[in-house]
Amino acid sequence: MSYNALHVPLDIGTWQCELVPAREFYSLSVRRFADWDMRREREREIEDDKHTFDRYFRSNYDFRRTIAPDIDAIRSFLSHQLNVVHWDLPTDNVGIERALKQAVRDGLLVPVINRDWRSLPMTFRPTPAPLRWRQQSGGGAFRRSGGTKWAAFENAGPGPLTWDGEPVLSGPYDPATWEKQLKAARAAMAASNGDDCSGLLEVVAGAVLGGGSGPANDGDGTPDMAENFADESGTG
Known part of the structure; x- marks a missing residue:
């Protein structure tokens, strides 16, 4: 999962789509493309996901709501990841659909579709977090309570993290x-x-x-x- 991605539902069953910035998607996937056959298969999957997103993504958000976290997530994503200036940010569903689909066609975003999604489809951006944690001796330690605590925060001391x-x-x-x-x-x-x-x-x-x-x-x-x-x- 990319922390710089935008998650949107598709208008087909419970499928969920993750829109990943192309520069990040290919930089993280370069090792997987080392084998020629695997590379061709992955490219076929990418093209299939692009066609599926273009066909089944429908923007039907309610702009009449005073607080709309899904709309804010889309607008902030366009602003931070695609450098869309605030006066060009979409103000209706037609604008949202056009902006995201055009970014996919231009190769700026890569859709990764989860066809096995079983939860309620939703629009959201992941909680901001570093893509790479600092390496510490021992890495993440498994706690007796069942959770994992990162070694980087083991001796964080008092006060805000x-x-x-x-x-x-x-x-x-x-x-x-x-x-x-x-x-x-x-x-x-x-x-x-x-x-x-x-x-x-x-x-x-x-x-x-x-x-x-x-x-x-x-x-x-x-x-x-x-x-x-x-x-x-x-x-x-």
Whole structure:
């Protein structure tokens, strides 16, 4: 499953289609195409999925709803993955159908159809997550409770969970509340880090204002922080 894909239902049974950016699809599938016979078979499957998507994808979303997560998922996907500017984003079902089908015809998206889907067909984008987890010794550890905990988060410590400096949101992806949750998580992360840097800020402020009570240097001829903040006249 690609975290950069868009999942949409097809108008045939319970079939579900995953629209994957072509650059990602082929980069992840290059090893599978090493064998010539396998490559030809896979290309045939891709063409069949393209024809099936073009024939059975029907956009019938209700634009009258105040909150429409399925419509938001499609518009955000077009904006983030296909670089569609906001004034060109579709505003009706005809526009959605035309935009997605044209992207498939142009080779920008590759449809991967799940004909064995047994759940309720739906439109959604997967919860944002890194495509490649950092390798740690031991990898994912199986917990006694039956779940798996990534080694990268084993000793994460207190406070909000972060990845590359950004908070990690939990729960399913909801475009209507995602930005609000992200801002709240950033605020919580900043608050949790406030105690760690308050002491340093006090030291710097005291040095700049000349409030330090210690000697001018450490006894080895090296100027202290207050001197580094002062000009040649010593007036700070």
